[in-house]
Amino acid sequence: MQPSDMSAVDLVTAVRHGDLTALRATEAFLERIERLDGQINAFLSVDREGALRTAAAIDEKRKAGQPLGPLAGLPVAVKDALCTFDQPTTCASKMLAGFRPPYDAEVVARLRAADAVIVGKTNMDEFAMGGSNENSAFGPVHNPWDLTRAPGGSSGGSAACVAADMAPVAIGSDTGGSIRQPAGLCGITGLKPTYGRVSRRGLVAFASSLDQIGPMARSAADCALLLETIAGHDPGDATSLESPVPPYGADLDGPLEGVRIGRVPAHFGAGLDPEVAHAVEEAFAAFRAAGATIIDIDMPHADAGVATYYLVAPCEASSNLARYDGSHYGHRAQPGRLHPVEPGGHRAEPGRLHPAQPGRLHPAEPGGHRAEPGKGSGASGGGFESALVEMYCRSRAEGFGPEVKRRIMLGTYALSAGYYDAYYAKALKVRRLIRQDYLDAFEKVDLIGGPVSATAAFKLGEKSGDPLAMYLVDLYTVCTNLAGVGGISFPCGFTKGGLPIGFQLQAPALAEPLLLRATDRYQHLTDWHRRRPAIAARPR
Amino acid sequence: MSLSRNDVAKVGLLARLALSETDLDTMTRELSTIVGFVSQLEQIDTTDVAPLAHPLDTQNVFRADIPQPSLTTAQALQSAPRHDGECFLVPAVLGDSGAN
Numbered sequence: 001m002q003p004s005d006m007s008a009v010d011l012v013t014a015v016r017h018g019d020l021t022a023l024r025a026t027e028a029f030l031e032r033i034e035r036l037d038g039q040i041n042a043f044l045s046v047d048r049e050g051a052l053r054t055a056a057a058i059d060e061k062r063k064a065g066q067p068l069g070p071l072a073g074l075p076v077a078v079k080d081a082l083c084t085f086d087q088p089t090t091c092a093s094k095m096l097a098g099f100r101p102p103y104d105a106e107v108v109a110r111l112r113a114a115d116a117v118i119v120g121k122t123n124m125d126e127f128a129m130g131g132s133n134e135n136s137a138f139g140p141v142h143n144p145w146d147l148t149r150a151p152g153g154s155s156g157g158s159a160a161c162v163a164a165d166m167a168p169v170a171i172g173s174d175t176g177g178s179i180r181q182p183a184g185l186c187g188i189t190g191l192k193p194t195y196g197r198v199s200r201r202g203l204v205a206f207a208s209s210l211d212q213i214g215p216m217a218r219s220a221a222d223c224a225l226l227l228e229t230i231a232g233h234d235p236g237d238a239t240s241l242e243s244p245v246p247p248y249g250a251d252l253d254g255p256l257e258g259v260r261i262g263r264v265p266a267h268f269g270a271g272l273d274p275e276v277a278h279a280v281e282e283a284f285a286a287f288r289a290a291g292a293t294i295i296d297i298d299m300p301h302a303d304a305g306v307a308t309y310y311l312v313a314p315c316e317a318s319s320n321l322a323r324y325d326g327s328h329y330g331h332r333a334q335p336g337r338l339h340p341v342e343p344g345g346h347r348a349e350p351g352r353l354h355p356a357q358p359g360r361l362h363p364a365e366p367g368g369h370r371a372e373p374g375k376g377s378g379a380s381g382g383g384f385e386s387a388l389v390e391m392y393c394r395s396r397a398e399g400f401g402p403e404v405k406r407r408i409m410l411g412t413y414a415l416s417a418g419y420y421d422a423y424y425a426k427a428l429k430v431r432r433l434i435r436q437d438y439l440d441a442f443e444k445v446d447l448i449g450g451p452v453s454a455t456a457a458f459k460l461g462e463k464s465g466d467p468l469a470m471y472l473v474d475l476y477t478v479c480t481n482l483a484g485v486g487g488i489s490f491p492c493g494f495t496k497g498g499l500p501i502g503f504q505l506q507a508p509a510l511a512e513p514l515l516l517r518a519t520d521r522y523q524h525l526t527d528w529h530r531r532r533p534a535i536a537a538r539p540r
Numbered sequence: 541m542s543l544s545r546n547d548v549a550k551v552g553l554l555a556r557l558a559l560s561e562t563d564l565d566t567m568t569r570e571l572s573t574i575v576g577f578v579s580q581l582e583q584i585d586t587t588d589v590a591p592l593a594h595p596l597d598t599q600n601v602f603r604a605d606i607p608q609p610s611l612t613t614a615q616a617l618q619s620a621p622r623h624d625g626e627c628f629l630v631p632a633v634l635g636d637s638g639a640n
Contacts, residue, residue: 387633429586
């Protein structure tokens with residue numbers, strides 16, 4: 001069996017027993033990246049040399065009889081939203097093109113300490129904002145099941161690289177569905193842990209009360225293996241939870257007798273594709289056959305989830321992204337026409353990454369009056385109030401893409417004087433009602449099941465012209481983040497056209513063991529998760 | 541709910557985003573649509589509901605006020621667009637200096 005066909009659990013076992021070297025495992029996946037990623041674009045950077053060096057060192061360690069970490073020799077792809085001190089970290093944004101963080105994210109440090117081999121950084125929607133990966137400044141990811149379709153987002157590169165066997169496991173992040181939705185559209189398994197279960201230190205912040213890092217893999221068992229390493233308290237993240245980390249992998253494939261799974265009839269409304277509805281109902285039937293009880297429940301405020309999310313997340317984002325001002329790191333605009341470039345000045349990244357400036361940029365004034373760039377001399381003048389403010393405004397205008405700007409603008413508006421109560425404070429109140437729905441539901445059931453997305457993978461370009469249509473893609477996933485609970489998505493069938501369909505389970509805070517056990521049980525009874533796209537099966 | 545071009549221009553300034561004339565037109569149209577959509581929350585009765593800013597009942601975390609190892613000056617400056625080895629360099633705040 002080729003290393004690229006092996007599960008992550010089998011890979012680390014083989015390396016530990018000496019049946020497979022870390023080097024050979026790493027080479028096998030690097031070869032696949034080289035062969036396939038030209039068509040898929042899942043990686044923003046591949047650290048071939050670093051990965052081979054790490055793998056060789058692990059093999060040396062084993063030969064010398066030194067203890068190996070729990071992920072020894074396991075190639076891992078990491079979403080480019082997590083800081084890596086030895087590889088670029090761009091968040092798929094021109095703002096951070098070429099940026100080298102001075103430190104590793106806590107999750108990356110834990111992966112290295114566990115002797116995992118980081119093969120590269122994966123493509124994503126810019127700053128994790130999007131559900132199709134089309135918002136990447138470095139080109140969209142193509143869904144391995146159909147290259148004309150989106151892989152979902154924002155962790156689309158992580159999902160696609162696992163689906164095409166370019167990595168056995170990947171790290172993603174999920175603010176409103178960014179692990180679960182691409183996992184569903186790419187036919188893999190992705191877990192968004194409880195808020196605070198995994199440290200966010202070194203994850204480029206999008207919406208800090210919603211962001212959570214999680215594993216993406218071909219099965220629940222492989223997700224469990226990865227979660228065991230990355231979960232746990234970190235003094236560097238004040239919101240990370242102190243609860244001990246259970247042995248997720250040891251408690252799999254248990255019986256589901258007595259487990260109560262909630263089904264929300266409102267999920268099966270007019271917007272749900274009939275093929276998706278059918279596959280999801282079949283999955284409920286499979287769980288029932290496995291001994292679980294299916295109970296219809298009501299989530300009365302679920303309909304308000306997307307509107308609530310698209311206030312809370314942009315508000316937090318507008319604050320978090322204020323740090324990109326061209327001062328400390330990231331893109332700085334070249335001085336304008338009236339400000340000649342200083343001989344000693346240098347820029348954070350090569351200028352060729354930036355398209356020619358489309359016309360003059362200038363601050364628009366509330367009165368509708370247009371200022372002449374650089375002309376103003378004071379705070380109340382006609383132009384930017386200072387050269388510093390001009391640098392901020394132009395660096396951000398050049399560095400951020402359209403969706404990121406939209407969300408910064410939306411959040412800034414909703415937080416501005418006169419609108420705060422009507423929008424942000426209102427959304428926080430509805431957020432409490434949404435969380436209460438979950439608390440009430442988990443009095444009656446142990447898990448909540450349902451669709452991940454209303455449709456299978458959509459065509460690239462199909463929704464990119466309509467921001468609101470794209471936001472509605474998040475319908476089934478955003479409430480999990482608003483409530484701070486955990487959720488997992490995994491394949492439960494295929495459309496007639498051969499596209500994977502995802503099923504989602506949600507659980508109370510810290511019930512990851514049950515999420516993983518139920519999914520693992522399902523994956524012992526079905527083989528949807530074993531299907532590979534034609535592109536992955538193609539012989540060398 | 542629709543935003544005026546002036547509203548959007550003001551928000552652009554608050555957000556420190558330079559917007560071209562075309563940007564202003566597009567943004568006014570798109571933000572109006574999105575704000576119209578999120579305004580549906582008005583219809584939900586939230587009388588006596590307290591805002592929820594964080595999903596879990598977390599408490600503020602304090603640590604002992606003891607210096608810990610952190611980034612060196614060189615590390616902190618390594619990605620700066622401009623620096624002098626000690627400080628980040630930015631254009632002048634006062635006056636119309638050309639430094640950038």
